[in-house]
Amino acid sequence: MNILLLGSGGREHALAWKLTQSNKCNNLYVAPGNAGTSEIAKNLDISVEDFDAIDKAITDLSIDMLIVGPEAPLVLGVRDFLEPKYPNLAIVGPDKNGAQLEGSKDFTKQFLVRHNIPTAKSQTFTAENFNEGLAYLKGHPLPVVLKADGLAAGKGVIIAETQEQATEEFTKMIKENKFGEASSKVVIEQFLTGIELSAFILCDGKGYVTLPEAKDYKRIGEGDTGLNTGGMGAISPVPFAKTGFMEAVEEKVIKPTVEGLKKDGMNYKGFLFIGLMNMNGEPYVIEFNVRMGDPETEAVMTRIEDDLVDVFEKMHRQELEDVTLSISDEYATTVMLVSEGYPGSYEKGRTITNIESYENVEVFHAGTKKSGDEILTNGGRVIAVTGKGSTMEEALESANKAAEGISWEGKNYRRDIGFDLR
Ligand code: AMP
Ligand code: GLY
Numbered sequence: 001m002n003i004l005l006l007g008s009g010g011r012e013h014a015l016a017w018k019l020t021q022s023n024k025c026n027n028l029y030v031a032p033g034n035a036g037t038s039e040i041a042k043n044l045d046i047s048v049e050d051f052d053a054i055d056k057a058i059t060d061l062s063i064d065m066l067i068v069g070p071e072a073p074l075v076l077g078v079r080d081f082l083e084p085k086y087p088n089l090a091i092v093g094p095d096k097n098g099a100q101l102e103g104s105k106d107f108t109k110q111f112l113v114r115h116n117i118p119t120a121k122s123q124t125f126t127a128e129n130f131n132e133g134l135a136y137l138k139g140h141p142l143p144v145v146l147k148a149d150g151l152a153a154g155k156g157v158i159i160a161e162t163q164e165q166a167t168e169e170f171t172k173m174i175k176e177n178k179f180g181e182a183s184s185k186v187v188i189e190q191f192l193t194g195i196e197l198s199a200f201i202l203c204d205g206k207g208y209v210t211l212p213e214a215k216d217y218k219r220i221g222e223g224d225t226g227l228n229t230g231g232m233g234a235i236s237p238v239p240f241a242k243t244g245f246m247e248a249v250e251e252k253v254i255k256p257t258v259e260g261l262k263k264d265g266m267n268y269k270g271f272l273f274i275g276l277m278n279m280n281g282e283p284y285v286i287e288f289n290v291r292m293g294d295p296e297t298e299a300v301m302t303r304i305e306d307d308l309v310d311v312f313e314k315m316h317r318q319e320l321e322d323v324t325l326s327i328s329d330e331y332a333t334t335v336m337l338v339s340e341g342y343p344g345s346y347e348k349g350r351t352i353t354n355i356e357s358y359e360n361v362e363v364f365h366a367g368t369k370k371s372g373d374e375i376l377t378n379g380g381r382v383i384a385v386t387g388k389g390s391t392m393e394e395a396l397e398s399a400n401k402a403a404e405g406i407s408w409e410g411k412n413y414r415r416d417i418g419f420d421l422r
Pocket of ligand 2: 216230231293295296
């Protein structure tokens, strides 16, 4: 089978690593990929949003399976563009309609409410009912959450601590296009207190399989302080999820979600990432993403024992109803190594050394590129190291050793991943 994977992050290197372990994988291409994927697959110099170039590659390389890593091509309708032309191509990722579950917060809220799935109370406002929005905010308990409806590069959520801040931000979002078109609609939402968890399913339009859950560490600073990032580390399994929480997630969130997708006629084929808040043992949906998480994938993929190509083929044939994944009991802990300055501005092109093999560790590249024999930094998040072990502590020790060993000028990482789960 010839496989094309779209994306260039740590998530894609981890997916590529898993795909190449399958006997069914003859040729793997990654577009555009990174230095890590170039070592195990062939990188194609194609942007994930260049549908014509992707189309040409599918024909030229006789691609049988297309896996879409990031959300942007899905929201832009890559499935809708390719499916009519290649009915036999197994595409992992929903169509444009399904991708609204990530592309529009308001669409997601309506979906959750319509299908009785627990979520924070909310109301949506635009320029037309701006004054009603102001009035709604006045009576709202604090803190209050303001969400730009559309994609805003992970920055569109504001947690306002005071009435003044809430009013000011709401005004900026709607009246001054703070997040461009994405904030022409704003969801005002109740603040949920608890601990977050990422759940993942793969859907085929009829059935689904549940992947291992993970906990992501979003803030740049130790002790969960400072600015939000794409994710600085991940832990899987999540110890608190073992005590009945995942059963509650399955019954109260996953099953009604999959039923909802069917009732709404979405024919959803691809990953669904369910961002959850655990509030006193009860799950609430904070968000959906229509892709896998990064860096959660770098932890989760190392725990799946099944042949991933086989699972994707079953997804394409709508046979997931009969599948249960085999999951390793081991812990996987991911530590993300980032560039100095990230998530603000940072320099690229620094030489990385000591990317060798570390015991009980998988090294996944994110923002890296090759230059001759050298590997250079090429992004904010640069390398994800995943440690494995029979306990979380053991896994973390391995990951932290590799995080310390790999080096470049200005490397930064959190030494406290998992601190709240010990
Ligand atoms: P989102 O883009 O919806 O995932 O929001 C980004 C982050 O904001 C989430 O991962 C949470 O940490 C936080 N967040 C979003 N919605 C809420 C909420 N209703 N209550 C508390 N925190 C939230
Ligand atoms: N780690 C969170 C995300 O991928 O959105």
